Amino acid sequence: MDQVRVERGEGVTTITLNLPEARNPISGNDVIDALLDALAQADRDTDVRAVILTGAGTAFSSGGDLSKMAPGKGLRGNQPAETVRNYRDGIQRLPLAFQALEVPVIAAVNGPAIGAGCDLACMCDIRICSSAAVFAESFVRVGLVPGDGGAWLLPRVVGWSRATEMALTGRAIDAETALDWGLVSRVVETDELIAAAQAIAAEIAANPPRAVRLTKRLLREAQDASLATVLNLSAAYQAAVHETRDHEEAVSAFLERRKPTFDGS
Secondary structure (H helix, E strand, O other): OOOEEEEEOOOEEEEEEOOHHHOOEOOOHHHHHHHHHHHHHHHHOOOOOEEEEEEOOOOOEOEOOHHHOOOOOOOOOOOHHHHHHHHHHOOOHHHHHHHHOOOOEEEEEOOOEEOHHHHHHHHOOEEEEEOOOEEEOOHHHHOOOOOOOHHHHHHHHHOHHHHHHHHHHOOEEEHHHHHHOOOOOEEEOHHHHHHHHHHHHHHHHOOOHHHHHHHHHHHHHOOOOOHHHHHHHHHHHHHHHHOOHHHHHHHHHHHHOOOOOOOOO
16 A cells, blocks of 8 residues: 555646555655655646645544654654754655645645644645544644644644644644634535545636746745735746736636636646
8 A cells, every 4th residue: 555645637636645544644754755756746747737635544644653752763863963853854844845836735634633744734725624624733742842844834824822722732623613713714524525625626727827836836935025025026927927828818718708728838
């Protein structure tokens, strides 16, 4: 069984964390490498308009593997300096990769997203979940801190106060609370989750792909840049997409009151 399963559809790639018997942990380098490879392939392929990330079985991701936290196992080295290297060269590659992606990623959170699993969902651009989902920034409950970037990610999604409450209590929140707090944009029944994610992906894929990717890139860059910097970057991106055939097609279709056809050029 592959640890990460990749399914290619019409303009949409679905990536499934595929260790359901272990609740899809993501702390091992083999899983991280497989996930990074799948994301990189989707990003390079301009025919891929959107990516859906979900988990096999009843969990989205349990985060770290608690059975591999003894010295010399998993991310924990025999010395603190080794542990630092393990995090930097291991799970910390994930948030950096997600931040650099141009292709939009939709998290379809099918069940518990715990610790690094919660942070993995926050790395995605859009999050929807099933009514069975729960989210927990639970590192503190096992005597740890968010080692995968959660302290940067979570406040940007739910705000400082709620992120601090989640991180310092380690308490889990249910799907409806996640919706109320803005952690997800939609809650659906479990058997409707993938169809709902596919519908969002299809709506994204219907737009001019270069404009979609540059809009995603602009939103990411704007998280930390000054207004002046974002305006300059926006002008540069706008100049690029003004020259595309898809832009001309969109304008023509609007004026002619017909459905546009985009080919990415």
